[in-house]
Amino acid sequence: MCLAVPAQVLEIEGAIGRVSLSGVTREISMMLLPEAKVGDFVLVHAGFAMQLVSEKEAEETDALLAEMNGAPRTVGDLSGTVSAMEAAGAR
Amino acid sequence: MADKTVQLAHGAGGKLSHELMEGLILPAFSNAALDVLHDGARLTDLSGRLAFTTDSYVVQPRFFPGGNIGKLAVCGTVNDLAMTGAVPRYISCGLILEEGLPFAELTEILQTMKRMAEEAGISIVTGDTKVVEHGKADGLYINTAGIGELIEGTNIDPRSVKPGMKVLLSGTLGDHAATVLAGRHGLSLPEDIKTDCAPLAAMVQGILAAAPHTACLRDPTRGGVAAVLNEIAESAQVGIRIEEDAIPVRPAVQGVCDMLGFDPLTLANEGKCIAFVPAEEAEAALAAMKESPYGQEACILGETTEEAPGTVALETAIGGLRIVDMPLGAIVPRIC
Amino acid sequence: MTRPEERELASRLVAEIRRMAAEYGRPLRFMEVCGTHTVSIFRAGIRPMLPESVALVSGPGCPVCVTPDDYMDKAIAYAGRDDVILTTFGDMLKVPGSSSSLAEAKAAGADIRIVYSPMDSIAVAQANPEKKVVFLAVGFETTAPTAAATVLAAKQAGLTNLYMLSAHKLVPPALRALLTDPDVQVDGFLLPGHVSVVTGTEVFSFVAEEYQVPGVVTGFSAIQILRAIYRLLQMKCAGEARIVNEYESVVTAEGSPVALRTLGEVYESADAAWRGIGVIPKSGLRMREAYASYDIERAVPIDVPEGIPAAKKGCRCGEVLRGIIEPPSCPLFGKACVPTHAVGPCMVSVEGVCAAWHKYGQGRFSYGG
DSSP states (O other): OOOOEEEEEEEEETTEEEEEETTEEEEEEOTTOTTOOTTOEEEEETTEEEEEOOTHHHHHHHHHHHHHTTOOOOOOSOHHHHHHHHHHHHO | OTTOBOOGGGGTTSHHHHHHIIIIIHHHHOOHHHHTOOSSOOOOSOOSSEEEEEEEEOOSSSEETTEEHHHHHHHHHHHHHHHTTEEEEEEEEEEEEETTOBHHHHHHHHHHHHHHHHHHTOEEEEEEEEEEOTTSSSSEEEEEEEEEEEOTTOOOOGGGOOTTEEEEEOSOSSHHHHHHHHHHTTEEOOTTOOOOOOOOHHHHHHHHHHOTTOOEEEOOOTTHHHHHHHHHHHHHTOEEEEEGGGOOOOHHHHHHHHHHTOOGGGSOOSSOOEEEEEHHHHHHHHHHHHHSTTOTTOEEEEEEESSSTTOEEEEOTTSOEEEOOOOOSOOOOOOO | OOHHHHHHHHHHHHHHHHHHHHHHOSOEEEEEOOHHHHHHHHHTTOGGGSOTTEEEEEOSOOHHHHSOHHHHHHHHHHHTSTTEEEEEOGGGTTOBOSSOBHHHHHHTTOEEEEOSSTTHHHHHHHHOTTSEEEEEEEESTTTHHHHHHHHHHHHHTTOOSEEEEEEEBOHHHHHHHHHHOTTOOOSEEEEEHHHHHHHOSGGGHHHHHHHOOOEEEEOSSHHHHHHHHHHHHHHHHHTOOOEEEOOTTTOOSSOOHHHHHHHHHHEEEEEEEETTTEEEEEEEEEEOGGGGGGBHHHHSOOOOOOOOGGGGTTOOHHHHHTTSSOGGGSTTBTTTBBTTBOSSHHHHSTTOHHHHHHHHTTTTSOOOO
């Protein structure tokens, strides 16, 4: 469960902050993440900043890309799923 | 009149009703057919095959970025006529006003309706006004009905959709719903995000001139593109396959969707058109859409297939495939 | 990453998953314990990309689905009082109780307001001092601290008319219950990324250490989910069972100290009933005595008659929630039980397993076996 999205902190006043996601802003509570500063990216769930979002995401992806480099690409086509669609239509 | 409000007596048919009519409504909508103030409008210049439609408007809030309930009431009915392949001609305006509605608000809404009617090239020729007690109508409700003349040589019918046709979409998804819903849940939108509400009659005439064999046109309002595609797939008994990467969504609208857990495919639009066009006319139809100020971001969303009749499938960004189902109804934010 | 790069990476991951699945040679069942994962898996169309021998099954990770009937009955009963305004996440609106739902109560005139944040209840309480405002506090470790923080904020503001109707649940005890259930067979877990933001990864180490089942904490994009499946297969092929954190941008070993402290200030663990599973020791949260005045059940007790669950005969949500059967095996699925007329909660919640099957597959695709 638990829909949560990363957003950037625009301002903080006491326990209330305002965050932005693609230009959409909302007031949220900073009670659970008092260490957050203006400019930080934070994970927002149910109107609360829950955690700082670090740069690790990009690092993780780079590491995975390196790991996959040279791995074969043998199932790029959708043949399996298309036949499933046809089966669905036939039924 | 600045701080005047609507009273019950404004709907009672007496002196105050007359005042409302003469002071607000007639000045806004004035035209030859309406000014007669008869029980109904006599329309003497219609010919050929006609299209007829009606819709009611109850949106909350009544004013939102880029428009108000009046803009919706005119554009919605104009667009419903346009989607049948008709040139809209006349519409009616039924107002249900709540006691206490500020005249200033009503005036602004009526002026917006007037402007939209002018842009769409139609006249508001008949109407009705009722006033209900405070607390019974969210400010105001509007009903409009419209009549249009079907364009010669066209035959818009969901059942004309055949496999191998292209599915065109005239622009970005979800702008209207995101604009209305964001405010309800404390979200503020960037200034360039507003309702897409617009009259599409001219665009549709352009499409039909460029692609006369267009099989079907629909405006994806409530239920969004997901509902329209499912309805067409079902009634035409074709499969529809669209590509996730082709779906145009503004980043801020996607932001609203991410925050509140919405799917842009199910969000309402008020100024978009979906067209089912034979493959050989698709490029011409796309160019015609792009000629309209309301079709700048038009695209080919996908195509109809013989496989999986009645089913809408979406090829996902990573190359997976899933069903796009009929949306369930009320759109409420979720946390999970 | 551009879209073509993402697609390229996805196809390489799938190729590796297929290669390793063939190498492993036996069928594998991986369970996602988070409803948002369930939805992401369907939305990205991941199941049809996987080899037949790799099955993804869904666990009890949808808070709405595991909430028992009697909680909904209580919520509906409170909503029916003239002096109560109920605030809730949109998810709960259509969940059936034993004979009604909040949506029906709302249609009958109950004042029920959908909020995006528990904090939004504070403004409702301030604007309606003559009413008791009751927030339906459901959810796992991610959401529970937000309810706890709301209670603390209400206390600070001196509000005396805001209450919680609590049914929070904890994930690790549920995993232990699944792992000890002989009917449940799981070869690896996709662990809930946003629960882990709060709890950290350490709390899941027993899964690998005591039960030799590997787990990967992961995020919610298609690539992150494929990567987690890939890691699980790597561990299966190597004969390893570890808990791996693949969501390091927001998840740490120890979790969020402030969220955990806030949670612990207001709540203490307690036995809790899970729909379909029964009572699991120490798997729920109860408000501490010091905050009893914010607990509507203690502040304003209400008697709710035992429900009549006869209408739900045949519903197999309980087995679906434990990953024992897939939705189409339930005799009601797609027939008596559809999203518009849900019998069981797995069909009603957006992230319910049955709803996801119905919405994105309808059982019409032969998803991965």
